[in-house]
Amino acid sequence: MEYLNPTFMLLMAAALAAITAGLHSVLGEQRLLAPLLASDAPPMQSEFARNVTRFAWHWTSVLWLCVGAxxxxxxxxxxxxxxxxxxxxxxxxxxxxxxxxxxxxxxxGWPLITLIGGLTLLAFYTIQTQ
Structure with missing residues (x-):
């Protein structure tokens, strides 16, 4: 049962974290950030706020890459x-x-996030019971 191998589960969770990071940056930029930053909402009228919003969004994606690593x-x-x-x-x-x-x-994102967590917890449990 290769799929119950903790190495396999951790590698799958790592791959999903990388996929999640990419989707978060690309789709988030297209579907959320670009429209939000182009809006006339009071917070988005500040260049500083626009820059911090974009930076923080993509920083989350970088953190997912770190989790995957x-x-x-x-x-x-x-x-x-x-x-x-x-x-x-x-x-x-x-x-x-x-x-x-x-x-x-x-x-x-919820299925990917949940699956990353489930695979990682299952790998942890498998390692602890060996």
Missing amino acids: VLALTAYGEIDAPWLVFGIGAVHFIMGVADAILTRGQHI
Whole structure:
């Protein structure tokens, strides 16, 4: 049962984190940021606010790439921090479920976020019980 291999699960979660990062930047820029930044809403009238909004949005995507790197390095044995892996899994799983509930399933990110968390938690559990 290769799919229950913690290395495989961590690598899949890492790949999903990278995919999520890319989708977050590209689709977020197209569907949310560009219209928001082009709006005449009072906060968006400031160039500073527009720059900070775009920076913060894409910074989140960079952080997902970092999460993916931590998960991949853990899968390859380069990082041995089981509680960090647990934290990554728990936060992603909880926030993915919360996203699904709060958006009534309309946000396209909740399945990926939840799956990253589930795979990571399952890998953590599998490693702890070996």
